[in-house]
Amino acid sequence: MKYQAKRRALILLADGTIFHGKSVGDKEGTAFGEVCFNTGMTGYQEIFTDPSYFGQILVTTNAHIGNYGINKEEVESESIKIAGLVCKNFSYEYSRPLANDSLQGFLNDNNLFAISDVDTRALVGYIRDNGSMNAVISTDVDNIENLKKRLGEVPSMEGLELASKVSTSEAYFIGNENALIKIAALDIGIKKNILRNLVKRDAYVKVFPYNTKFEEIAAWDPDAYFISNGPGDPEPLVDAIATAKKMIETDKPLFGICLGHQVLALANGVSTYKMHNGHRGINHPILNLLTGKGEITSQNHGFAINKEETEANENLEITHVHLNDKTVAGIRMKNKDVFSVQYHPEASPGPHDADYLFDDFFKLIEKNKKHNVIV
Known part of the structure; x- marks a missing residue:
């Protein structure tokens, strides 16, 4: 009808x-x-x-x-x-x-x-x-x-914590339990296609609620950590930021996407700010500073990390920039296997311009596992 x-x-x-x-x-x-x-x-x-x-x-x-x-x-x-x-x-x-x-x-x-x-x-x-x-x-x-x-009477998005509204209430597993790689994912608003991309690369993933203490996550003994996308202002996520700091200290690979990218920046002492109108679409141009190549990306965020503070941070390197406004679109730690991006590689708008980020994550995991093998 x-x-x-x-x-x-x-x-x-x-x-x-x-x-x-x-x-x-x-x-x-x-x-x-x-x-x-x-x-x-x-x-x-x-x-x-x-x-x-x-x-x-x-x-x-x-x-x-x-x-x-x-x-x-x-x-x-x-x-x-x-x-x-x-x-x-x-x-x-x-x-x-x-x-x-x-x-x-x-x-x-x-x-x-x-x-x-x-x-x-x-x-x-x-x-x-x-x-x-x-x-x-x-x-x-x-x-x-x-x-x-x-x-x-409606609260402003600035200062608003929303991860608790969308995160899982209980931890759950996804993927093949016999997979050789175990990834612990902190759910602060995770998209299903991110999990699909981890699982199709033969990972067994345990997804934890947004406020799970690091000790509980580490007790599962994962090979790597992941911090997801999500809604709201990143700065009120004090539990997630504290957990990210401890994840970094383990020297295990750590990958963050979108809100997870902002949480990782905050864990490194870099502040975030609310953008004028944000980036939301499937045609956003990104420059990979490591390769010199451009990427067509899917984006959905209203907050960004401070570029000047990132450049001044001796532990961080800017790896990607947004070509429209030069905002930071990706970072990595210089002395750790830790990196993040402000866009969504799982969304495939390019269609596969950013798939390599998941591959890079798994290469770091495999390298780390080999390095830690006791002979």
Whole structure:
């Protein structure tokens, strides 16, 4: 059955700016979060289920959303993680043979409120100029003052700890238990495809909750450590930062992605900051300073590490930079097998430009294991 969004709706930004639209599926609703935009032309299902987007109202820049439906196997977590959705044209019907549901059905199953028919080009331009900020999407278009009051009570993303909202509550295993390599992963918002990339390289992975003490993780005697992506401000993650410091001290290989990259920087005394509007998309250009090669990458972050402090840190080396704004996109420790990147090598936008990072991680693990063999 074909539906059309008819109920009036709006997006109200924290500075009082309003953009008008219609609710998807003629539903009433209200949702709060930090507004941000993603420039990807495809991959909306993976984006919506990415834990790194927890607490954010997502604006899609592609003019059509929902046209290839939903495949329930192509998710990055068990549920939708965005707080709300804003788009231009919402497709109620889909034509992809592998799809087993419509996007509308998927949103309904996850109880997510969305609005369409918004001038997203104007909205994205406004966010680019004025920065990411809190916002509300709602069909309560005749009660603006109440929406403003409620919006004013929503906490800022800066200083907000969100890993606890998306991390596993209990440790679990994934992969072949007889694999020769054991990797302990700290889940501060981990994506399923990261785990798939570790497992397909024949690793047995134990995933630990965000606040697990290092001693508990080390008791499993892994060959290496991994710190995942995730949402929110990295600085409140005091437990994860303390755990990262102890992971570094073990001299075992350690790899961090996105929020994990920021946690590793903080563990090395480098501060982080909230960006003007962040990097979110599948077409971000990165320069690998070690090889001189460029990479097309998938990114999703609203915080970054301090470049000047990284350059001044005698233990760190900048390995990758973002070519649009020269922000730090990768680091490694000079005297340890520890490295991290600010982008998502598992997302394959290049499609395989950044796959080598997982391979490099496993080479470090194998080298470390051989070095520690008792003759």
